[in-house]
Amino acid sequence: MSIVTWLLISLLVINTLGAIFTVLRSVRDISTTWAWLLVLLFLPGLGFLIYLFAGRRLSAKKMRLIQAAVAKGSAAFVQLQKRANAHGRLLPTADLTPAAQELINLFLNTARAPVLTNKSVQLYYDGPKKFAALFEDIAKATDYIYVEYYTIYNDALGNQLRDLLIQKAQAGVRVRVLYDAWGSMGASARWWRPLVVAGGQAETYFSSKHLFLDFRLNYRLHRKLVIIDDAIGYIGGFNVGDQYVSRAKKFGFWRDTHLRVMGNTVMALKIQFTSDWNATVSQGQLPYPNRPLAVDQPTSQNAMQIVASGPESSGQQIKAGYVKLITSATKTVWIQTPYLIPDETVYDALMTAALAGIDVRVMIPNMPDHPFIFRATQYYAAQLTAVGVKIYHYQKGFLHAKTMVVDDRLASVGSANLDIRSFKLNFEANAFIYDPTVAHQLTVAFEHDLVESLRLTPKMIAEQSHWLHFKQRFSRLLSPIL
Template sequence: MVEHWVVLIVELVFIFNTLAAILTVFRDRYRDITSIWAWMLVLLLFPIVGFLIYYLFGRKLSGDRIFTMQTQQTLGIDRIAENQQQEVLSAVDPDHFVEEQSFIRLFLQNEQAILTNQNEVDVLTDGNDMFEKMFADIRAAKHHINVEFYTIYNDQIGNELVDLLTQKAEAGVRVRVIFDAWGSGGRNSRMYKQLRAAGGKVEAFLMPKWHLFSLHVNNHDHRKLVIIDGNIGYIGGFNVGDQYLGRLKKFGYWRDTHLRVVGDGVLAMQSRFFTDWNATTDNEKLEFSENYFPSINASGDVAMQIVSSGPDADTRQIYQGYLRMISMAHESITIQSPYFIPNSAIMDAIEIAARSGIRVRVMIPSKPDHMFVYRATEYYASVLAQEGIEVYAYNKGFLHSKTIVIDDKIVSVGSANMDIRSFALNFEVNAFLYSRNLALKMNRIFEKDLENSTLLTPKYFAKQSSWLRFKQFFSRLLTPIL
């Protein structure tokens, strides 16, 4: 009799769990089909517990928050973009950008990402060097400092940054900080107490002050931006934390890529920050003024577009940019990504390029920081290796760089990884740059990284244990939700 009731209860739990799973994942008509089936797998394999996982990882940003992002003013950038759509290359030498015209037009159409020319761009690959230059620029700030990071940890370098910003706020400089509460390990209110007391403004990205149901992992601010006086900008992969300076034994040396930009490209970064700030804060709203969007006299040779993506947009701008870059390559493709979990379109494009005689090189870390993500990365790396594509594991420390270079012509550097989370879930920002000199420099940096890397051949993967290959395969099934 008891066994009968146990069986009946188990059957009822199974039926209820299945129905609840169907209602949960299919009610969002805009969710990607691969994500739907991945979440069905989780909810069915882990009854009840799976719903807790979904609560943390599966829910999207609320509709009112997305609407708030969508309705922000683009602060004059839209008018510039509209003019450039009529004559895409009016500000540059048309002969120099014949092949890039369709690429530039793509971002103008999708993102109103204006094309700026004559930017001065420095490539920063070492955390100590990057923070030294950034701190020097912050110390020299006269009017404002706008900071936006996924991660600002309450550790040594994080407090050094906040202390410096506090000093500048006390000196009358307008200081604003946006951070992601999840990426930064919480609100860390005590960390910002003195900065706020000095007049600095600090906000957790799109996070209500008291809202239990805002606790979720998806749809977070993964952008990394610093804009100083409207004429110096930083964009790339570095966050703020001791690990990004190689101070954590777990990761060792931290290899990343960030850009220091002087030129009109900074104005596009400023517009991005303004939009994020105005969507996040309920108090002070920022408006267009010459103090924040000054005339910049730069003498560089880099043309660039600042491209954003996130769940507030219907078009996956950075993903389309990556796909377009890979598809339009004629000679070479060089990719660095800590989380290499591409969708089928990206994989097809890479494999087609390789079979067409284009040299494709991909570099991933040799150690994980997120186990499931790394095992999935290994799976896709093994697929590429079987295709004869050059796949390298960086051994010196942890590789966090998110870069693509094609044909010694076009470069992408930013916050977006080569994974579905960056393509569709997180708020990201990348710089797409058009410069032969910069592309050649980026490829020289890649060649230098090869000195500390191992080529991953089919034989390398064949030697792995069956258990490890199973973990890679299983992690791959979860890639739409990693």
């Protein structure tokens, strides 16, 4: 053999051994391990560059910071629950179904998430109305404004938010902004400088002085929270940018779901933001809230739990909640998600429910925003269709809502998609809702969206090209790391 041949063989052997060592040096689930081996083996050299940015785990130092903040946050949640228990009217039990009580217990045990009631809960389904309400609430703030988003773009809407926050900071309102550096590309520290000059603060979640050497593409801050004056809280799927108010030609109409909450749940949102903020900054940390809860709110109306999950815990709390919701259903499970990449547990729960005669419906977009994720979503949509799950493609625009409604009584709204990334890699936050009135509103919204949707049929799947099937199957192989 020639020198070139020997050199190529040597490089392949080195690449193979390096791939095996790189992947096996960290404990991962088997599907993720095989997915990374596929990337490293079939993309020699390039695969290691991809792994450098997308495959490495959080550093031990950052993991300790997160876990310490989460521990303090959990302690604050426990105290909040004790204050709720001190007023029997605050903890709804008698009026809740056994399924709701079991879900509450699950989150009390896994996430220390207190169940709290509220004076009002408002649902928003389109960006202009949501941001009009948010900006009006911010304009009226007198004490503090805490903002946490995965995406805050440097565009018209993003500048509108930033300029409003600057005005409030200049007026003496405490303004704190937490955002994801990767999700908010363009919203640089320089762009935020006018807010800092005005007296506010804006931080990226786990920013690094050595971005190139320490950059992790995984482990994104995907939560979308706003808390104002201990009175108003927002949680849901909308980010901040022109595309989220339907101004982007690529996506057209943007369909999402967000909650505006007034009541005791605002304290849970504040604790979550405080935990995230204190994990990020070394100076200027925030005290955890400890004010009394309102006792004049209804027993069972608008009750909910704020549940967070992230890679610092192996519990996958939000996924556990999704599975519990699905398995508790007796009539219907209706889901909206932009990405449908379930792991085996969630897939089996959906399949079992459908085969048991439950009306399981999943609504997904009819257009991609990430090509590999879209193809993997198509793959799982076809597989679930084969076992009786009804899949609907939303036609009007881009569907970004992350909702689940079970039996028209229990519901979830938040940032977590029905995909492996949301279960294991991202920092997410969802509201799990025990108010049948709110659940029914989400059911009605789903039914309204059905008019704009096309149901996937076995005939449509059979007519797809061989090339499309190949792309779907290949993307599915990468699904644990997408």
